[in-house]
Amino acid sequence: DILMTQSPSSLSASIGDRVTITCRASQNIDNYLNWYQQEPGKAPHLLIYGASNLDSGVPSRFSGRGTGTDFTLTISSLQPEDFTTYYCQQSYSTVGGYTFGQGTKLEIK
């Protein structure tokens, strides 16, 4: 099974800050890495797929990078609506499931 580890688990930042969340896979997953945003009480929604491709309608302040085992999600200038929780997910192998990271909660400082 592929284990996905996100860091940090929580992060405090201010509006306008640039922040980066890291996701590490326990084995090579090429670029099969997705990022989701989940607001409280709502279903997650897709931000980035294939490590760096923004889903339709996602603001350009979001960006993703990485390949192999190490990936990042960067928000270039935090907006009030960005203070919520983010998850990475690998879609490389169904053996063990397309596993998620444990999540990163972004809080306003």
Add this chain to the structure above:
Amino acid sequence: EEQLVQPGAEVKKPGESLRISCKVSGYNFISNWIGWVRQMPGRGLEWVGIIYPGDSDARYSPSFQGLVTISADKSTTTVYLQWTGLRASDSAIYYCARHGVDASKTWRYFDLWGHGTQVTVSS
């Protein structure tokens, strides 16, 4: 409009059976895999399993294998997640989600989500 519609809540007692639904509309039912994701109270997302509605080929996370069953009904364009002996620890929100692929058919991701079903198991 493409939608996955789920009931809002189900309340059951330990040991009871339950089947929750995910009604697909607005796109070809057999064109995409559909998955289930669990979110326990205050916790993260867990991948339960996926099914291809065209032939009901289902894959499960080892954590859920043997504990749940995923099925699909082409006549009603509905996907189901089923338990035969619920436990209190099954209490969670369960989301269904469509497994999309990009135009190049390279990347795989959940691109359409239901609102989730809150399952509560309590005596």
